[in-house]
Amino acid sequence: MWPLQVASRAKEHTGVLVEGRLTCTNPQCLGEFPVIDGIPIIVPDVAAYIATHQGVITRRTDLAHETMSLIGDCCGPGSEYDTERQQLSTYVESHFGDCVTAAGADTRSQEGSFLQLLEGGFQLCGALPTGPILDVGCGVGRSAWYLAEQCDTDVLGVDLNFAFLRVAQEILQRGHVSIGRRKIGVVYEAREFAVDLPAADKVDFWCCDALALPFSSQHFSLSNCLNVLDCVCSPIDLLRELERVLVTRGWLLASSPYDWSPGTTAPGAWIGGHSDRGELQGAAEPLLRQLLAAGGHPQSLDALRLRAESAAIDWAIWLHERSCVQYKVHAFAAQKEDKGSG
Ligand SMILES: C[S@@+](CC[C@H](N)C(=O)[O-])C[C@H]1O[C@@H](n2cnc3c(N)ncnc32)[C@H](O)[C@@H]1O
Known part of the structure; x- marks a missing residue:
């Protein structure tokens, strides 16, 4: 594995690289990876990522609420702008709703909060080996702060959603959130x-x-992966990649409502299947138990073994003032054994 080095520092804020460029030190590669708004973009095809996400990457974040409202009205419901605003509203509320000061706080119950899910899931893990933690699909990032505080170790949150990462970096650099919170429709x-x-x-x-993941194998003590398995094209490949980057005796903590959508995950890749005539009738849990047991399934993971699970933890996602999705997520903790010992 070849390290990256900082090739240029175009903009810095209190010593943090806000805009610049990283390069790969492998002479066969010499790939360039931009840093934008403090976010290193380290994906296999940087050009494709930037071309696909240029709207959100170049979006101004300094506009007045009234101006954003006007743009939102012009773009209308269902537009890329609207989708981004809705997602930000939902996940900022879910991750940081409890940080709003008394004056701005509402009285909704914290039942099913993201923090409760995180705490409940984390209890499933045993003692972690020392070393850094990877928070995969971190969204706007609350889990990274939680894990860093609990474990007193470095936590790296990774995601592909640039708008989410920008909020997380804004909090990191300035301790501040400025967001439109959805009341209803496009209001x-x-x-x-x-x-x-x-x-x-x-x-x-x-x-x-x-x-x-752009990391060497055997690197992280914990791969935290909350509510991401049903958001990728290949959940089994995700499990394999999370296993790869774990150190021996490292932990995977995962949860999912298995709320599959065919646009993201083809039905053939849904864990548990997709047919009521299938053996598991769509139940993900039995297949995961097999995948996480030595010899449990032809596709069993090499060294990741199930240690504990929770059948249903409440996870509520705010959509607008009159709507909230209430999930019951399956959470499980698996540990990476010495290869061949399981
Ligand atoms: C349902 S959200 C969960 C966010 C957060 N973990 C939580 O539980 O609130 C799924 C997250 O996974 C991210 N994601 C989906 N596919 C990804 C991928 N291939 N690599 C990194 N992140 C991904 C999405 O951008 C999104 O932030």
């Missing part, structure tokens, strides 16, 4: 609040593909 209210969480010096956020 949003302006919301600004400070986020002051411990262990910020141990957290960072990069843009990486969970299916092609």
Whole structure:
């Protein structure tokens, strides 16, 4: 594995590289990876990523709420702009709703909060080996702060959603969130609040593909992967990649509502199948138990073994003032054994 080096520092903020360029030190590669808004973009095909995401990458974030509202009205429901605003509203509320000061807080119950899911899932893991933690599909990043505080170790959050990562980096660099919180339809209210969480010096956020992680094998003590399995084209390849980057005796913590969508995951790749005439009738849990047992299935993972699971943890996702999706997620913890010992 060849390290990356900083090739240019175009913009810095309090010593943090905000814009610049990393290069691969492998003479056969010499690939360039941009850093934009503090986010290193380290994906297999940088050109394709930037071409596909140029709208969000170049989007201004300094516009007044009224101007954003006007743009939202012009683009209309279903537009890329609208989708991005909705997702940001949903995940900022889910991850940081509890940080809003008393004046701006509402009285909704925290039942099914992301933090409760995280705490419940984390209890499934045993003692972690020392070493850094990878938070895969970290979204706007709350889990990275939580894990850094709990484990007193470095945590790297990775995601492919640039808008989410920008919020996470904004909190990291300025301790501040400025967001439109969806009231209904395309109507949003302006919301600004400070986020002051411990262990910020141990957290960072990069843009990486969970299916092609730019890390050497045997590197992380924990791969945290909450609610991502049903968001990738190949859940089994995701498990294999998370196993690869774990050190021996490292842990995988995963949860999922198995809320598959064919546009993201082809039905043939849904864990548990997709037919009521299939053996498992769509139940993911039995297949996961087989995949995470030595010899349990022809596709069993090499060294990742199931240690504990929770059948249903509440996870509520806010959509707007009158709508919230209430999931019951399956959470499980698996540990990487010495190869051949299981
Ligand atoms: C349902 S959200 C869950 C976010 C967060 N973990 C949580 O539970 O609130 C799924 C996340 O996975 C990210 N994601 C999907 N495919 C990915 C991939 N191939 N690599 C990295 N992140 C991915 C999405 O961008 C999104 O942030």
